[in-house]
Every structure is written in structure tokens, then in C-alpha cells.
Amino acid sequence: MQLQRNFRRWAGRLYKESALRQFRDRQGSVWEVWEVSARVLGGGASNDESLEPELLEGWLCFLGADDRRRLTDFPLGWQYLPEHALMGLCERAGRVTGSWGSALALAHSGSTTH
Numbered sequence: 001m002q003l004q005r006n007f008r009r010w011a012g013r014l015y016k017e018s019a020l021r022q023f024r025d026r027q028g029s030v031w032e033v034w035e036v037s038a039r040v041l042g043g044g045a046s047n048d049e050s051l052e053p054e055l056l057e058g059w060l061c062f063l064g065a066d067d068r069r070r071l072t073d074f075p076l077g078w079q080y081l082p083e084h085a086l087m088g089l090c091e092r093a094g095r096v097t098g099s100w101g102s103a104l105a106l107a108h109s110g111s112t113t114h
Helices: 002-014 044-050 083-092 100-109
Strands: 020-024 030-036 059-063 068-071
Touching: 020 083, 030 083, 059 083, 068 083
Parallel strands: none
Antiparallel strands: 020 030, 030 059, 059 068
């Protein structure tokens, strides 16, 4: 749980210029979602080379109590969608595996795994 809180705190600082939304899924679980872009991660050729090609245009990061997901094909203006539409995007998103510790290390380095 401590690593999850640290991840949320770090993510909030890093993505402060991105919209952050919360919603509940059909089971009542709370999710947070925000947009990640190469620009926010620092951009540049060295960073672009460390990202998988499908991530270069950015992605939505979904964070639930026990689950993390990533969606690369998302609509412009996603932050204005109603909750049921955010649920649909979350259901389409792929699960991100790995420990919270590895997620923090990858996030700090600016690289990702899917």
C-alpha cells in the first residue's frame, strides 16, 4: 500500500498539467485516469527511443486499487467524457503488469513496459 500511495503522489506531481479524473466502475471500485505524453516525460530523442512506438503519441493511465491499465487509442477531450464513457475506455485498456516498485523505477527513468 505504501508503494501505491507513493506512486499516486509522484504521478500527481509529474502530471499536474494533465487532467486527472476519478470514476467508479460497475463494481463500485474507484479509478483515477490521466493522460501521459512524451512531452510530459521530457520528450527528446533519447526518451523517444526508450518508448515503445505505440506510446510515442501518449496514453491514458488508469489506476485502480489493485489494477493498472494503459490505453493508447483514446479520444481527444477524454477528460470531459461522462463516467460511463470513462468506464468503457478503462475496459478497453490493457493491463500493466509488474510490481509497484518496478512501476516507480520505470516511471522515474521515463521508460515503460506494457
